[in-house]
Amino acid sequence: MTSLIPAGGRASAARRINLRRRLLAFLAFAPAAAWAQPAAGVHRIGTLSGTFSPKAKESVLFPIFFEEMRKLGYEEGRNVVYEYRYAEGTPARFPQLAQELVAAGVQLNWVSL
Numbered sequence: 001m002t003s004l005i006p007a008g009g010r011a012s013a014a015r016r017i018n019l020r021r022r023l024l025a026f027l028a029f030a031p032a033a034a035w036a037q038p039a040a041g042v043h044r045i046g047t048l049s050g051t052f053s054p055k056a057k058e059s060v061l062f063p064i065f066f067e068e069m070r071k072l073g074y075e076e077g078r079n080v081v082y083e084y085r086y087a088e089g090t091p092a093r094f095p096q097l098a099q100e101l102v103a104a105g106v107q108l109n110w111v112s113l
Helices: 007-036 054-058 061-071 091-103
Strands: 043-049 080-086 108-112
Touching (some): 043 091, 061 108, 080 091
Parallel strands (some): 043 080, 043 108
């Protein structure tokens, strides 16, 4: 039985399938690559903590958060600014402090109790 697809057609079909696979792989991973690249400009991130003093920056979570942000390409003073607010052990202050962060134009709020 003879094939209706010319000999060159099989190679061409294989190239199309390979190209399609590459395109699908690119589309699947492009969002992750875009997330890892910081966008142009300076970003503002609000940190709202329930602790008593600015020493909260020295807690366990803050250094981990800042290190992970650096790995993603965000460096304080270069392309990201952190706005710090502290509730000083008074949870009732959270609404007021959150409003301050929103007024400061933060794009993301990170809350630590």
